[in-house]
Amino acid sequence: MVVDYEEILEKAVESFLAGKYQLAKNYFVFLNNNDNKFSHIAYFGIICIDSIMSGYAEAKDLFKYFLLSDYASQKNMIEYFFDHEIN
Numbered sequence: 001m002v003v004d005y006e007e008i009l010e011k012a013v014e015s016f017l018a019g020k021y022q023l024a025k026n027y028f029v030f031l032n033n034n035d036n037k038f039s040h041i042a043y044f045g046i047i048c049i050d051s052i053m054s055g056y057a058e059a060k061d062l063f064k065y066f067l068l069s070d071y072a073s074q075k076n077m078i079e080y081f082f083d084h085e086i087n
Contacts, residue, residue: 005036016045016063025049041067044078 012027024045031042044066051059066077 005031005038009038021049021052040074040078047081
């Protein structure tokens with residue numbers, strides 16, 4: 001059985017944007033636990049969901065910005081928030 005990571009990412013992002021955070025987090029955890037090209041997006045999605053659940057509503061917009069950024073900018077954002085926790 002071949003896993004379509006791109007389809008799982010699409011479902012995760014759709015769930016996130018629809019406010020279905022637990023479902024999105026489940027998808028992101030799956031992607032983050034498997035070595036694939038979307039792991040960094042999944043990791044940041046998990047950080048943003050945890051932040052939203054902690055009351056940092058701006059994390060939803062931050063995730064949207066992250067998705068629109070290039071790979072280098074995404075990596076910089078992850079490093080920054082790993083060092084400075086967004087919640």
